[in-house]
Amino acid sequence: MDVAGAAAHRPQAAGDTGLSRALAFVLRHGAARLGIHIGADGFVPVDAILGHRQFRRYTAQDVQRVVQTNDKQRFTLRAHPHTGALLIRANQGHSVQVEELELEPVEEGRGNVPAQAVHGTFHRHWPRIRAEGLRRMSRRHIHLAAGLPGDTDIISGMRSSCDLAIFVDLRRALSDGIPFFLSANRVILTPGDGDGVLPPRYFQKVLQLKPTRCLLPLSGAE
Structure with a gap:
């Protein structure tokens, strides 16, 4: 057990x-x-x-x-x-090859698509992310949380020190063939596209957390 x-x-x-x-x-x-x-x-x-x-x-x-x-x-x-x-x-965060992490595929047919998918980062990284999208870097997946720090039942997926939250249109990305998974501690994981990127066209909104301020519209994100 x-x-x-x-x-x-x-x-x-x-x-x-x-x-x-x-x-x-x-x-x-x-x-x-x-x-x-x-x-x-x-x-x-x-x-x-x-x-x-x-x-x-x-x-x-x-x-x-x-x-x-x-x-x-x-x-x-x-x-x-x-x-x-x-x-x-x-449970997640690997840079080494691990094939069998018991990841649960996120699929409409499974009824397990989270209502929100949020990537936490820092304001200093936003110009690059806005232009290039989210990259998995040395890790095997891009990490997203099912809500913001402090939300009920949100355990992991974002550092509490993050000052920027990028909300991702999960269903649009799924419909375009980008895979997503849920880890054992309910972190949302994606390898991104073939280049390891989650492009800016999937960003719904960006929230500055400290102090709280919405950075929309994302003109040019398409």
């Missing part, structure tokens, strides 16, 4: 922040660099991580606590089906 962040709304202890960040780096990007094998499904044995010198001061209980208290539910824990060994996976 998977043990996701069932207690994720409890505040994470300050001392666990470093472990959480280190786990995120290894599971999303750096496993091979540390000589740790990451499975096709994204899972890594917890013992393999704890055996590396960078993690030797931590225990399996520390890892479980970090997973359970992570407010973004970034990780999933489960027991190996045969050996019972504890495994951990990052």
Whole structure:
């Protein structure tokens, strides 16, 4: 049975922040660099991580606590089906090749198209994004949230420090053949088009969050 962040709304202890960040780096990007094998499904044995010198001061209980208290539910824990060994996976954000993340395709026929899809960013990036669109960069997906930070039931998908929110016309993009997926912690993910881009024509509106101000109209976004 998977043990996701069932207690994720409890505040994470300050001392666990470093472990959480280190786990995120290894599971999303750096496993091979540390000589740790990451499975096709994204899972890594917890013992393999704890055996590396960078993690030797931590225990399996520390890892479980970090997973359970992570407010973004970034990780999933489960027991190996045969050996019972504890495994951990990052739910999204990978730059490494991971084929079987249990991503749920977003499709009209499934009835799972979110009412909103919002990408959080910073005002300084807006001129480039407005001209070129959203790029997945070194990651495998562009990340979107199903709402704004602070909205009910929005767990992850946008940093709380973002000062700009780009609302994406999800149905229009889907109808044009751009795939979208839902991760285990309900982040909306897309690889973009063939060039790894979500073009500006799919932007519905842009909201400046600090202070709140709508930046529409998006003249020239087409």
